[in-house]
Amino acid sequence: MLVDMKKLRNRKILSVRSRFELAPRPVKRFRETYEWDHSEREWRSRATGDFRTHEVLFRTSDGRWFIHWWARVPGWPHRWFEVSLEEARAWLERCGYGEKVRELFKERGEAK
DSSP: OOOOHHHHHHSOOOBOSSOOOOSSSOEEEEEOOEEEETTTTEEEETTTSSSSEEEEEEEETTSOEEEEEEESSTTOOOEEEEEOHHHHHHHHHHTTOHHHHHHHHHHTTOOO
16 A cells, blocks of 8 residues: 555654654664656655655664655655554555565564
């Protein structure tokens, strides 16, 4: 499931700045991946399904998951928010991190 802007508005936004200090450290970062959209002739984010909006997923050492969302649209703020374990797993799978999903969720005993 892609991030729905209506649901995004209902989330508790932790920050609207481009940088946000996640704690506790260390933090593991997962960059979004892209696929070529032949009809639009642009690279589309697999995380958001759009070429204007982007996301990066973070995992803190205590197992909490956060998304940094931003858009290449003037005036739109950055957004940082916490996501559930299921949302993080779906995000990783959508972005092609299948092997990493098996590794991360198996090591913490969270595999389904």
